[in-house]
Amino acid sequence: MGRAIPHTSSRATVLDVIRAAGTISRSGLAGATGLTPATVSTVVRGLLADGLVTEVGRAESTGGKPRVLLRLAPASRFAVGVHLDAGGTTYALTDLTGAVVSRMSHPGPRDADPGGEPESTARRVDALVEGAGVDRARLLGIGLVSASGGADGGRELERASGLPVVTGDDATAAALGEYWSGSAGRSSVLVAVHTGASLGAGVLVDGVPYRGAHGRAGGLGHVCVDIEGPPCACGARGCLEAVAGPAAVVAAARDAGVSGVPGTDGATASVTAGFAAVVRASRGGDAAARALLERSARYTAVAVRTLVGVLDPDLVVLTGTGQAVAGATYLPAVRRELEGAFAGRPGDPVRVRLSEFADTAPAIGAAAMVLGSALTPLRTPGLRLPEDLSESGPVPVG
Secondary structure: OOOOHHHHHHHHHHHHHHHHOOOOOHHHHHHHOOOOOOHHHHHHHHHHHHHOOEEEEEEOOOOOOOOOOOOOHHHHOOOEEEEEOOOEEEEEEEEEEOOEEEEEEEEOOOOOOOOOOHHHHHHHHHHHHHHHHHHOOOOOOOEEEEOOOHHHHHHHHHHHOOOOOEEEHHHHHHHHHHHHHHHOOOOOOOEEEEEEEEEEEEEEEOEEEEOOOOOOOOOOHOOOOOOOOOOOOOOEOHHHHHHHHHHHEEEEEHHHHOOOOOOOOOOOOOOOHHHHHHHHHHHHHOOOHHHHHHHHHHHHHHHHHHHHHHOOOOEEEEEEEHHHHHHHHHHHHHHHHHHHHHOOOOOOOOOOOOOOOOOHHHHHHHHHHHHHHHOOOOOOOOOOOOOOOOOOOOOOOO
């Protein structure tokens, strides 16, 4: 028997299940949510009237009357995600399903304050929306994410843009982007390992972000990997960030005189640009660069193993600009570590993969934060969705 769900969350729950399923019938919704058929019909009627959902055909008959299939109406609503990083700003415009309609990047180092340049950010959001031919009236808002969370910047951007702004950290946003887009499948516990100018991890439990009591859950960069290691900015010693994070890799590459790494000739550059230069040098045959990346990958894998041991996820996704350029080194290292550490553990092995959109994942996830906040704000925590929700085989209605 399905679980009873409070009436106030029925609309959010139905929307979320339709999003996850792709296509599903009213009876399928009732089975997946535990709502009564009458409640489902009422909710669906409202969603159809609001243009958020559309009828796309009928499922193949199994003897009775063919079931009418529903899906989200992609062009009914849109959202913009903005990711502020040391290497620049990435923008992504998505439709209601989380699919990217348009994107752009504004390179160049930023100061540490994510609230900087709100007017410029607002103008670029307008240009992105107008360039895609999207009616601004259908824009739900802006998601703004950064390594530090960006709450102050959100208030400034809201004033500059005249749109609602939702803020958060980039690692959690990356995890939400994987989930909302459907790339994570029906993962019950998802860990997104994000590598940008720093290291972090976003954790989703049944699609709901786990942020901890003080919003600091997923601090992968501050997992201790060497108790006698170098001091970290957090006050501890031997944290992954200090031992083998992107900044540590770039600093070591400069000290080793790795060719092409900004800073070796007195120039300054962002961590993300320096890390990319180390990757290029490694691909070009520089042994020192390759050794530094492989060392960083091994330490990162050990820290990921710690998270896996504590959280027991079924999926780990490597994402962020760092993984977009260096995933070929980090992915096999993480897989080897997890296979060796948990080989005798009962149950299915932890899946580990590289994000399909690693370089823009936080921006896509930031847009997903807006979609989720506006459309499924009362989603029931802990709602487990069945594996095979989608009902295929539609034929035209009429």
